[in-house]
Amino acid sequence: MPTQGQSFDYLRAQASALRLIDKFGQAGAIVRDGPGAGPEWDPGEPIPTAHICRMAVLKFDNKDIDGTLIKAKDKKG
Template identity: 45%
Template sequence: MTRFDYFRVRAMAERLIAKFGQAGAVKRVTPPDPVYGGEPVVTSYPATLVPMAYEARYIDGTVIQTGDMQIYISSVGLAIEPTVGDVVTANGVDYAIINGDPNKYDGITPVVFIVQARMSG
């Protein structure tokens, strides 16, 4: 039986995101040391992404709210896996990730990261 090639699917996702996407960033805040204190450290990771507004039929006012964005983030070259608590910068606006799907269909290879994000403020 032929094994499915997830790298090929990932390459296709990368081509589509590169064609229709934009440059953005995923920011991760590392909290201060619990013993020594200090300031939180914000690390920004460049990313290629496609932000899209949710269709009205999906907005229920609780899980998905008006203004939430569905953001497709290319996994190629991204040093981290975007997760809840990270902030995505798209269209010059910061969005806090509130839900995410790494799309690791084989459990190993991330094809594309799809996150639900809400304007942070």
């Protein structure tokens, strides 16, 4: 724990987190809508694009499960 006059080493913490995710994480993808295929002034419907990644998959806390937006079997990544 940092003492007075000492700062937290965020780069070291980030390196540790990345190493752990690389070792224990799961392969997955984050899907985001990209621009449609039409011209700039009328691009049309968005096109979903998958971005492959490695992620930590975690359970939601019971207090966050509302049964509508977040269901009991949902996971967060």
